[in-house]
Amino acid sequence: MLKILGVVFVMFSVLPFAARADHRGIILIHAGYGTPGKFVLQGRVLEGEGIRAADKDLGRFANVVDSFNTLETDELKGVGVEVEIDGRSFASRTDDDGVWRIESQDLLSPLPTGALPITVRATGETGYVIADAHGVVHIFGDEPGIAVISDFDDTVANSGVTDKKRLIARTLTKNAAQMEVVAGASVAFRHAMQAGARGVFYVSGSPQNLHERITEFLRIQQMPPGPILLKNFGEDPLTKHVEYKVERITHLMNLLPNLSFILVGDSGEKDPEIYRIVAERYPRRVIGIVIRRVNDADNTDSRLFGMTALDDYTGDPEVLAKLINKVRMK
Known part of the structure; x- marks a missing residue:
């Protein structure tokens, strides 16, 4: 799948898609996992408001349009990101691919185990209206x-x-x-x-x-x-x-x-x-x-x-x- 989708991704990235309206952006939360002492959390910040919700009755043409918009994204670079987890804050900034990543090491106060709720928000002046995002980070205990x-x-x-x-x-x-x-x-x-x-x-x-x-x-x-x-x-x-x-x-x-x-x-x-x-x-x-x-x-x-x-x-x-x-x- 990787090779084929790679070619499709490159094709879509050069197509003249229209910019999203109203200068809105969206924070996506991807992988979040770790131990009480350290964790990894990653996501992206993109233009737009995301694609429509999945619908089993949606037609092929609408799905193709959504797939184009999914594979061809407009990344927001250099956006400050703040993550709140268990009453603590961690900061990051998006790279050229719109990716933000936090890799925390040796926390002085251990995190509790389980699926911990997190809030991610954009900080500073971005020129976009970006709503907070909510997700979880999976923290695994030290026991076998x-x-x-x-x-x-x-x-x-x-x-x-x-x-x-x-x-x-x-x-x-x-x-x-x-x-x-x-x-x-x-x-x-x-x-x-x-x-x-x-x-x-x-x-x-x-x-x-x-x-x-x-x-x-x-x-x-x-x-x-x-x-x-x-x-x-x-x-x-x-x-x-x-x-x-x-x-x-x-x-x-x-x-x-x-x-x-x-x-x-x-x-x-x-x-x-x-x-x-x-x-x-x-x-x-x-x-x-x-x-x-x-x-x-x-x-x-x-x-x-x-x-x-x-x-x-x-x-x-x-x-x-x-x-x-x-x-x-x-």
Whole structure:
């Protein structure tokens, strides 16, 4: 998906879209996670007011227009940002891609654990009317636990990565309410949480412009909410998908040293190879790898050796919960 959407993104970025009216801007909150002593929080500030809400009855043309506006964004550079969390304030400023990021280290007063509410506001004179944004940062305690790291395309959403024409069509002509969930995914992931998973991280090579669409899809499908880590085409390499994803997962493993992980992906791209690299680096912390077999992909036993392979999650909706319970019973 990454290569195709990268080309689409570049195409849209040079199209003569009209500027949003009334000089309005919007703050987006992306990944937010950490421990009581340190956390990472990131988002963007863009022109406009965002796209319309997902609607299962929306037509193809309207979806294409919304997709254009999603992939071609006008970033607001140099905007001061203030984040309030647990009665404390942290400051940042947007870069050339409109991205703001706070990476707090060694907090003198630890944060409480759980999904902590946050408020993000623009500071200083921006020339735009920008409303405050509200979200959460997921703070994981220091006690040992298990979490899930999952891919998105063809792992929880039917994207058709191996069929590039179908992939482009689905990306451009469907909104979050029309996207298809992989059969049984919602139940399997919810059962993982019920079995004691501390959280779910969604790590994908899709562009960060799709963050709101993915967030809405997860909400509609009643998937567990969690940090969504996506690619910044202005900073991350466009084609080095394996390196990018290994780096993102390694970052999580290092930031959250007391958590072990189940890695969930699909055979359509490079998830088996990526997860094998991670498991070799952290053999005691990867408790299982679950791969969804995708049609027209390499599903050979040699490639998926040592992994739990399935066509979808309906055959064993407890597949993730069983891995968690197996560890907890030791």
